[in-house]
């Protein structure tokens with residue numbers, strides 16, 4: 694079934710509508726027809742089943758068949774702090790980690806990040822938000838993960854330590870501590886993923902001073918995007934398990 698995140702105002706007790714991009718998507722891209730059933734998500738964690746009555750590129754209308762809670766939406770929060778990287782790689786991480794269940798993304802500018810300033814963010818933000826929303830629709834999430842503005846590394850460390858029960862630095866230099874052991878029943882977690890050049894020793898020390906635990910993702914060195922998805926899967930499994 695096709696899912697759409699829509700504004701709450703588009704759904705009443707008995708009827709619902711799609712406007713703008715969502716209507717265009719339904720009518721022109723997916724070529725949905727009257728009689729087909731779609732699911733609308735208003736971002737509150739509720740899903741509304743709607744049978745389409747009228748389908749036009751500017752406006753679709755339908756009747757509400759029923760409502761339910763989205764069970765696929767994680768109850769526990771994972772925040773990913775991803776060092777800025779080449780655009781395709783970064784977008785891939787946003788998409789895949791949304792599918793896995795991340796609640797929010799914070800781009801980070803570390804010493805070896807490929808991208809060294811936050812400028813150009815205004816151009817990237819809408820595109821990245823759309824990638825996240827489409828991944829959330831595709832994977833049946835009840836909420837669209839939050840995309841936060843880029844932060845310099847030191848500010849990001851303090852931010853993560855203050856907002857999550859457990860803040861972790863995936864560090865290729867960590868030999869012993871695994872991710873599961875570090876989480877130990879925490880109900881929310883932040884994970885930092887470094888750029889292709891990795892985190893420097895100084896950055897690892899800075900993270901420890903800010904209260905983060907360095908964790909290993911195994912004996913192999915993973916590419917950044919592999920590390921992001923692997924860490925997200927391990928954390929979600931531990932948080933939800």
Ligand code: SAH
Pocket residue numbers: 862863864865866885886887888889890891892908909910911912913914915916917920921
């Ligand atoms: N250039 C570095 C590797 C960087 S990998 C080197 O050759 O040593 C990119 C990022 O993925 C790392 O900064 C880290 O956050 C994560 N990562 C990759 N493999 C990891 C592992 N085995 N344990 C923990 N983190 C890992």
